[in-house]
Amino acid sequence: MQTQPKASHFIDGEYVEDTAGTPIDVIYPYTGKIIASLHAATPPIITQALASAERAQRDWGAMTGTQRGRVLRRAADIMRARNHDLSVLETFDTGKPYQETSVADATSGADALEYFGGLAGAMTGEHIPLAGGDFVYTRREPLGVCVGIGAWNYPTQIACWKAAPALACGNAMVFKPSETTPLCALQVAEILHEAGAPPGIFNVVQGMGDVGASLISDARVAKVSLTGSVPTGRKVYAAAAENIRHVTMELGGKSPIVIFDDADIDNAVSGAILGNFYSTGQVCSNGTRVFVQKGIKEAFIARLGARLQGVVMGDPQDPTTNFGPMVSDTQRKIVQAYIQKGVAEGARLTAGGNTPDRDGFFIEPTVFADVTDDMTIAREEIFGPVMCVLDFETEAEALARANATEFGLAASVFTNDLTRAHRMAAGFAAGTCYINTHNLAPVEAPFGGSKLSGVGRENSKLALNHYSEMKGVYVAMNDVEAPF
Numbered sequence: 001m002q003t004q005p006k007a008s009h010f011i012d013g014e015y016v017e018d019t020a021g022t023p024i025d026v027i028y029p030y031t032g033k034i035i036a037s038l039h040a041a042t043p044p045i046i047t048q049a050l051a052s053a054e055r056a057q058r059d060w061g062a063m064t065g066t067q068r069g070r071v072l073r074r075a076a077d078i079m080r081a082r083n084h085d086l087s088v089l090e091t092f093d094t095g096k097p098y099q100e101t102s103v104a105d106a107t108s109g110a111d112a113l114e115y116f117g118g119l120a121g122a123m124t125g126e127h128i129p130l131a132g133g134d135f136v137y138t139r140r141e142p143l144g145v146c147v148g149i150g151a152w153n154y155p156t157q158i159a160c161w162k163a164a165p166a167l168a169c170g171n172a173m174v175f176k177p178s179e180t181t182p183l184c185a186l187q188v189a190e191i192l193h194e195a196g197a198p199p200g201i202f203n204v205v206q207g208m209g210d211v212g213a214s215l216i217s218d219a220r221v222a223k224v225s226l227t228g229s230v231p232t233g234r235k236v237y238a239a240a241a242e243n244i245r246h247v248t249m250e251l252g253g254k255s256p257i258v259i260f261d262d263a264d265i266d267n268a269v270s271g272a273i274l275g276n277f278y279s280t281g282q283v284c285s286n287g288t289r290v291f292v293q294k295g296i297k298e299a300f301i302a303r304l305g306a307r308l309q310g311v312v313m314g315d316p317q318d319p320t321t322n323f324g325p326m327v328s329d330t331q332r333k334i335v336q337a338y339i340q341k342g343v344a345e346g347a348r349l350t351a352g353g354n355t356p357d358r359d360g361f362f363i364e365p366t367v368f369a370d371v372t373d374d375m376t377i378a379r380e381e382i383f384g385p386v387m388c389v390l391d392f393e394t395e396a397e398a399l400a401r402a403n404a405t406e407f408g409l410a411a412s413v414f415t416n417d418l419t420r421a422h423r424m425a426a427g428f429a430a431g432t433c434y435i436n437t438h439n440l441a442p443v444e445a446p447f448g449g450s451k452l453s454g455v456g457r458e459n460s461k462l463a464l465n466h467y468s469e470m471k472g473v474y475v476a477m478n479d480v481e482a483p484f
């Protein structure tokens with residue numbers, strides 16, 4: 001496959017290059033080799049992208065929701081028809097196995113385009129009757145130019161989860177992918193353009209944090225939606241506050257999975273595998289603190305160990321591979337340091353922990369048992385394939401310890417006790433909760449975090465509130481009464 005794009009940026013319906021920008025090499029995590037070379041956006045590129053978005057938004061925002069929705073639904077169809085090629089590219093961009101990318105990345109992007117395309121024509125205001133026949137009506141209006149900034153773990157999904165609701169509401173978006181995975185968002189832009197989105201409605205510019213920072217501080221920008229780490233979230237939120245801009249923050253996590261002794265243990269093990277090793281552990285909502293009720297702890301660890309025999313680590317483009325390399329050597333080094341810390345702080349390594357002696361940024365799926373709440377690996381987001389198993393005795397204890405974190409992205413409970421399941425879900429201090437599963441993110445359901453994990457929600461009808469604002473129009477049906 002040709003992995004070198006025609007140019008670095010996509011602006012106003014076409015590829016644009018400015019070789020004066022800082023070079024960005026795209027590394028295939030399986031080989032460590034360069035597969036594409038791009039350039040970060042220069043100030044003229046950033047200006048061009050924002051000016052084009054501002055121009056395009058005026059007409060796009062004036063179209064009916066039904067007209068906009070038609071474009072998004074066409075884009076969804078194109079994305080599904082190209083799923084194979086998009087998945088191969090996503091695998092080159094991220095190193096995630098094709099077995100995953102072919103079912104969870106472009107497909108999830110297409111779901112978002114289809115879902116918000118369907119909702120676009122159904123967005124309405126309200127009629128509010130008042131005394132004396134006066135009334136107020138409300139208009140749901142777009143915000144204007146929105147900036148989307150992406151992380152590297154789900155490049156296609158992140159671009160679509162932001163673009164679809166933004167465009168459905170009548171906004172334009174300038175999207176900056178992560179510098180680590182810059183390829184897939186360009187395909188999203190091409191597809192939207194091909195589906196009939198007017199030039200400028202979805203522009204992609206490449207670059208590092210400084211490009212993101214320049215975009216946010218521009219006076220033309222009405223909103224920023226970031227997917228990234230908490231430290232970046234703090235900076236982006238502060239920059240947006242300077243001009244009182246709207247924000248959505250999809251940030252990091254250290255989510256709990258709580259497994260009671262009455263749970264179906266095989267389902268619980270599957271949930272813990274999904275919540276720790278899918279995408280080589282590089283999922284924001286991962287349940288990396290696995291609280292297992294004392295009586296079943298050793299049985300759980302033994303079952304987990306047996307299931308880890310099914311790991312097929314290898315060429316991520318091979319459809320039989322189910323565990324790929326990490327996205328970069330930098331990320332792998334971060335994870336290795338956490339593994340060393342886990343050992344040093346006294347956690348019991350029951351699986352993995354090693355770096356295979358082979359090309360690519362591989363690291364073994366790793367399980368620590370006997371982890372305590374105060375250990376570094378139980379407190380900090382690792383963002384790699386490292387599971388911490390902790391034990392507990394009572395429901396109250398499990399809930400209190402699950403919530404004792406500054407993060408609040410996701411949480412799940414495994415139990416066959418119906419009332420306990422709902423009590424736990426109500427008690428979790430997290431934005432996205434699960435009963436007897438973990439990590440699913442269908443477009444119909446809200447996704448997002450509490451506490452340091454974020455602000456706002458992506459997906460579901462709620463996302464529309466974050467890309468539009470309601471205008472109230474008071475209509476007087478009587479003479480105006482004035483005091484003099």
Ligand SMILES: NC(=O)c1ccc[n+]([C@@H]2O[C@H](COP(=O)([O-])OP(=O)(O)OC[C@H]3O[C@@H](n4cnc5c(N)ncnc54)[C@H](O)[C@@H]3O)[C@@H](O)[C@H]2O)c1
Nearest residue numbers: 150151152177178208209212213228229232250251252284
């Ligand atoms: N909550 C979610 O939905 C979600 C989803 C995926 C990933 N994440 C989080 O993302 C993190 C991993 O991704 P990452 O390493 O790419 O995150 P990161 O914070 O390093 O970078 C995210 C993006 O922000 C940009 N950026 C960096 N500094 C900036 C600045 N000052 N102004 C504007 N933009 C700036 C980067 O270039 C990149 O595009 C993890 O913490 C993970 O939990 C969250």
Ligand SMILES: O=CCc1c[nH]cn1
Nearest residue numbers: 283284285439440441
């Ligand atoms: O990485 C975070 C978003 C997500 C969760 N599950 C699938 N995608």
